[in-house]
Amino acid sequence: MAARSSLGEFCLRLLPSDRMPDFGCQFSKRNTSPITGEGVRPVGEIAFQNTMTGQKEKFVPLHPGEVRIYACGPTVYDYAHIGNFRTFVFQDILRRFLRSRGFRVIQVMNFTDVDDRIIDKASAAGLGLREYTDKYIEAFLADRRALGLEMPEYMVRATDHIGDMVQLIQKLTEKGFTYVSDGSVYFRISSFPNYGRLSKLDVTGIQPGARVDVDRYDKTDPRDFALWKAPKPGEFFWESAIGPGRPGWHIECSTMAMKYLGETIDIHSGGVDLVFPHHENEIAQSEGATGKQFVRYWLHSEFLLVNFEKMSKSLGNFYTMRDLLGRGTKPSSLRFLLASVPYRRQLNFTEDGLRQAASSVERLRNFVARVRNGKFPAGSSAMGDRAAKATAEFEQGLEDDLNTAQALAAIFDLVRDANTAMDRGEFRQDDAAPVLRTMDTFDAIFNVLRDDDAEKLRSLGIASAEAAPSDAEIEALVAERQEARKNRDFAKADRIRQELAGRGIIIEDTRNGGVNWKRK
Ligand SMILES: [Zn+2]
Numbered sequence: 001m002a003a004r005s006s007l008g009e010f011c012l013r014l015l016p017s018d019r020m021p022d023f024g025c026q027f028s029k030r031n032t033s034p035i036t037g038e039g040v041r042p043v044g045e046i047a048f049q050n051t052m053t054g055q056k057e058k059f060v061p062l063h064p065g066e067v068r069i070y071a072c073g074p075t076v077y078d079y080a081h082i083g084n085f086r087t088f089v090f091q092d093i094l095r096r097f098l099r100s101r102g103f104r105v106i107q108v109m110n111f112t113d114v115d116d117r118i119i120d121k122a123s124a125a126g127l128g129l130r131e132y133t134d135k136y137i138e139a140f141l142a143d144r145r146a147l148g149l150e151m152p153e154y155m156v157r158a159t160d161h162i163g164d165m166v167q168l169i170q171k172l173t174e175k176g177f178t179y180v181s182d183g184s185v186y187f188r189i190s191s192f193p194n195y196g197r198l199s200k201l202d203v204t205g206i207q208p209g210a211r212v213d214v215d216r217y218d219k220t221d222p223r224d225f226a227l228w229k230a231p232k233p234g235e236f237f238w239e240s241a242i243g244p245g246r247p248g249w250h251i252e253c254s255t256m257a258m259k260y261l262g263e264t265i266d267i268h269s270g271g272v273d274l275v276f277p278h279h280e281n282e283i284a285q286s287e288g289a290t291g292k293q294f295v296r297y298w299l300h301s302e303f304l305l306v307n308f309e310k311m312s313k314s315l316g317n318f319y320t321m322r323d324l325l326g327r328g329t330k331p332s333s334l335r336f337l338l339a340s341v342p343y344r345r346q347l348n349f350t351e352d353g354l355r356q357a358a359s360s361v362e363r364l365r366n367f368v369a370r371v372r373n374g375k376f377p378a379g380s381s382a383m384g385d386r387a388a389k390a391t392a393e394f395e396q397g398l399e400d401d402l403n404t405a406q407a408l409a410a411i412f413d414l415v416r417d418a419n420t421a422m423d424r425g426e427f428r429q430d431d432a433a434p435v436l437r438t439m440d441t442f443d444a445i446f447n448v449l450r451d452d453d454a455e456k457l458r459s460l461g462i463a464s465a466e467a468a469p470s471d472a473e474i475e476a477l478v479a480e481r482q483e484a485r486k487n488r489d490f491a492k493a494d495r496i497r498q499e500l501a502g503r504g505i506i507i508e509d510t511r512n513g514g515v516n517w518k519r520k
Pocket residue numbers: 071072073253278
């Protein structure tokens with residue numbers, strides 16, 4: 001296990017506490033020999049843990065070469081918090097990984113722009129639903145861009161699909177799954193024998209006819225849920241063939257998933273808090289209507305804790321992404337931290353973890369700059385094979401239910417080995433290309449190497465005085481300084497050097513008249 005020596009160090013750096021016993025740094029035996037293949041899953045085979053079966057299963061999409069994914073999106077009544085973004089970063093890693101394997105990905109994400117909380121908040125603010133939610137949709141899209149998340153192929157609003165929802169409810173009524181009470185339409189869960197399979201819920205003692213009207217309720221209280229809610233006096237409603245009202249939360253996801261992706265989809269993902277009742281209800285609605293399997297692989301990301309406590313406004317440990325960025329956190333540090341813990345494990349968020357993530361990103365960026373800009377003796381060494389091994393280990397980590405900690409360990413091992421080779425003068429010029437290729441493979445998934453934090457902060461309107469200058473900004477200043485030196489304006493050259501030093505950038509003049517720079 002000598003090759004794994006930096007791993008413990010890496011995990012400790014990210015989570016410097018022994019209170020988190022199960023962080024995701026455990027490695028299965030199958031990774032002991034990535035090159036010979038002994039005990040190793042063949043390259044290319046992907047396995048995902050399926051919440052429905054509780055098993056890790058080989059991933060085979062329904063349509064060859066194409067993966068159809070539904071991802072429950074935000075309820076747009078406020079800014080999204082970092083727990084939400086943990087799930088969205090996981091979904092981004094998932095789609096980037098599948099795309100890197102040549103799959104065409106079709107992903108749908110919904111905006112829940114009508115539900116109990118939104119109606120309350122909008123009416124308290126004296127605004128229409130659309131008017132109220134537009135602001136938070138804009139904010140969410142801007143936050144996504146800052147975190148470097150790819151856009152799903154479809155981002156759709158629930159309120160643009162009311163007619164589709166009504167049709168699905170009518171279909172369920174035709175098949176005998178619904179009943180009406182006080183103008184609201186309910187799903188009768190006793191009519192769907194598979195109810196409770198996803199959440200492993202025992203529904204045998206359920207009171208028939210007991211109903212729940214709120215969109216969110218507890219696992220201890222499974223009851224018939226509302227598909228269509230009659231309006232309370234003064235409340236917003238749509239006129240429809242099934243009477244005036246508005247949809248329940250669950251029906252929107254069944255409707256939009258099947259509209260854009262078909263009756264059976266490959267992957268449905270979301271936070272673990274959605275398993276019950278939301279996803280359980282989605283299955284009942286979709287499979288009730290079609291008689292077909294709704295989802296083939298259910299992927300759920302675990303909770304994000306803050307200092308080992310559930311994040312909540314009352315505990316004062318509740319952070320939106322903008323709270324953190326406004327305090328000087330770089331978007332890349334946050335993305336790295338959220339991506340570094342495998343999605344099936346709880347992520348304990350700490351200030352220290354955030355600092356360590358920032359330094360990990362700096363280390364990776366400096367490494368790439370060193371390899372890219374360095375002048376090495378001609379020829380090649382064993383480093384090319386070393387880089388290929390790192391790529392194989394990186395891929396194997398992700399193939400294993402997106403084990404990002406394992407994938408990262410492979411990259412940091414390579415960084416350590418290549419830095420050592422450069423320090424010793426053993427690194428050769430032709431080693432640079434294969435090492436940079438491995439870093440490209442890494443960055444196609446993790447997306448943290450490009451130094452655009454300052455621009456991203458500016459795009460959110462967050463003052464970025466504390467943020468380091470971008471690569472482009474540094475290059476421009478370095479060029480200006482070179483020009484000054486050429487013109488023998490040494491006072492100006494010195495001023496630029498000092499300015500850069502003040503912003504954390506160190507300049508080194510090389511013997512052949514060139515310049516290297518690095519971040520402190
Ligand atoms: Zn949903």
